[in-house]
Amino acid sequence: MDLLVTYDVETTTPAGARRLRKVAKICEGYGHRVQKSVFEVVCRDADKVKLVAAIEAVIDPTRDSVRIYRLPAMALDDVEHLGRPRGIDPRGPFVI
Amino acid sequence: MTELLNTLYIQRPGTSLHLDGDTLRAFHPDDEPKTPPKRVPLVRLDHLVAFGGVNVSQELQLRCAADGRSVTYLTGNGRFLMRTVGPATGNPLLRQAQHRAADDHQQRVSISKAMIAGKIHNSRQVLLRTARDSSGFRQTALRASADLIAERLNLLRDATTIDEVFGVEGITARDYFAAMPHLVTRSKEWKVAGRNKRPPTDPVNCLLSFLYGMLRGAVHGALEQVGLDPYIGLLHGVRSGKPALALDLMEEFRPLLVDRLVFTLLNRRELSDKDFDHLPNGAYQLTDDGRKKVFTAWQKSRQRAWPHAYLRRDVEGALLPLVQARLLARHLRGDLAAYQPWTVA
Numbered sequence: 001m002d003l004l005v006t007y008d009v010e011t012t013t014p015a016g017a018r019r020l021r022k023v024a025k026i027c028e029g030y031g032h033r034v035q036k037s038v039f040e041v042v043c044r045d046a047d048k049v050k051l052v053a054a055i056e057a058v059i060d061p062t063r064d065s066v067r068i069y070r071l072p073a074m075a076l077d078d079v080e081h082l083g084r085p086r087g088i089d090p091r092g093p094f095v096i
Numbered sequence: 097m098t099e100l101l102n103t104l105y106i107q108r109p110g111t112s113l114h115l116d117g118d119t120l121r122a123f124h125p126d127d128e129p130k131t132p133p134k135r136v137p138l139v140r141l142d143h144l145v146a147f148g149g150v151n152v153s154q155e156l157q158l159r160c161a162a163d164g165r166s167v168t169y170l171t172g173n174g175r176f177l178m179r180t181v182g183p184a185t186g187n188p189l190l191r192q193a194q195h196r197a198a199d200d201h202q203q204r205v206s207i208s209k210a211m212i213a214g215k216i217h218n219s220r221q222v223l224l225r226t227a228r229d230s231s232g233f234r235q236t237a238l239r240a241s242a243d244l245i246a247e248r249l250n251l252l253r254d255a256t257t258i259d260e261v262f263g264v265e266g267i268t269a270r271d272y273f274a275a276m277p278h279l280v281t282r283s284k285e286w287k288v289a290g291r292n293k294r295p296p297t298d299p300v301n302c303l304l305s306f307l308y309g310m311l312r313g314a315v316h317g318a319l320e321q322v323g324l325d326p327y328i329g330l331l332h333g334v335r336s337g338k339p340a341l342a343l344d345l346m347e348e349f350r351p352l353l354v355d356r357l358v359f360t361l362l363n364r365r366e367l368s369d370k371d372f373d374h375l376p377n378g379a380y381q382l383t384d385d386g387r388k389k390v391f392t393a394w395q396k397s398r399q400r401a402w403p404h405a406y407l408r409r410d411v412e413g414a415l416l417p418l419v420q421a422r423l424l425a426r427h428l429r430g431d432l433a434a435y436q437p438w439t440v441a
Binding site: 025047 | 104105111116118135137139140
């Protein structure tokens with residue numbers, strides 16, 4: 001399934017900055033960063049459950065907000081984009 | 097829908113790979129210091145293929161082993177060096193059944209016949225599909241080859257020993273590869289004559305050998321995943337260091353998954369003369385750039401869905417080896433009366 005993950009983590013305190021880094025780290029393990037706090041994720045059903053659980057364990061529900069949009073199938077293959085291009089095709093082959 | 101996991105190919109010498117949280121980070125000393133590091137989420141990968149001169153950190157290797165993700169190391173030319181995997185899993189009862197089948201001549205012959213029948217059927221499909229898109233002499237020649245190959249199926253039906261099955265396979269392969277010049281447009285430019293290997297002496301054979309290697313890796317991995325021993329073969333004899341069962345199971349995939357891709361790549365001019373190095377010993381070899389193009393095409397073609405005549409549904413190319421390995425396991429365990437090879441309708 002294709003997901004779009006966006007987050008707002010309050011960084012006025014050092015603890016908040018730590019939470020922000022943790023959330024970013026978790027998202028990096030599942031998808032590709034396309035903007036500062038926006039990730040495109042292609043994953044299986046089980047991975048989504050793990051992703052949600054990992055984020056829930058880290059954030060402070062009274063201060064932070066994470067939104068996970070479930071997109072229609074293959075929606076990430078058809079994205080209109082202006083400006084700096086994203087580096088990687090979400091479903092493309094990986095060759096380094 | 098199941099999302100297909102990807103294979104990561106790392107071919108740039110000097111690259112080092114590190115574990116960074118749940119991602120893989122690739123680093124190359126020649127990269128600009130300001131460029132952001134290349135990261136790949138590990139959950140999207142089921143396999144790593146590292147070519148010569150690539151350094152994989154131990155943390156990453158251990159993590160891959162723990163997750164059941166194998167790492168294959170190849171030389172710069174694509175020759176297999178080693179493969180690291182985690183602990184052996186799978187079903188000992190299935191492995192015992194496989195070994196018993198390997199000792200049972202009748203069962204060996206019947207499974208081998210099914211696999212070769214699948215290969216012959218799929219070879220015919222390659223010829224017929226190309227014939228449909230061509231005209232004149234080429235079309236006549238391709239149709240004639242397809243008819244010739246169809247007759248071999250009768251020979252196969254009457255085969256009673258492994259040697260006879262191998263004989264039919266050999267004759268069919270000869271007939272099929274004799275039609276190769278008609279499958280590649282501009283075949284003179286590509287020096288298409290027939291099949292040759294060790295070393296391949298024209299670009300077409302170079303591509304075939306390279307992609308057969310990729311297919312072998314995929315089939316080998318699928319067998320291990322299902323819990324079968326890739327080294328105990330049924331058609332191909334057991335020999336030390338020879339993944340005989342992987343070679344057996346590959347047969348039915350060769351024509352459609354590899355040959356067709358090779359002919360398409362050349363006919364659509366996605367590869368040119370510049371993508372090959374001509375070595376002094378007469379061998380042809382892919383350049384780094386050419387290899388990258390072939391990987392991309394291979395990975396794309398693995399996402400393509402193919403009809404499966406026995407299961408009556410479409411299956412992605414990447415999953416076909418796994419599906420067939422499961423069918424073979426079910427037959428060996430006695431749940432299925434016969435092994436059904438993969439054929440397109």
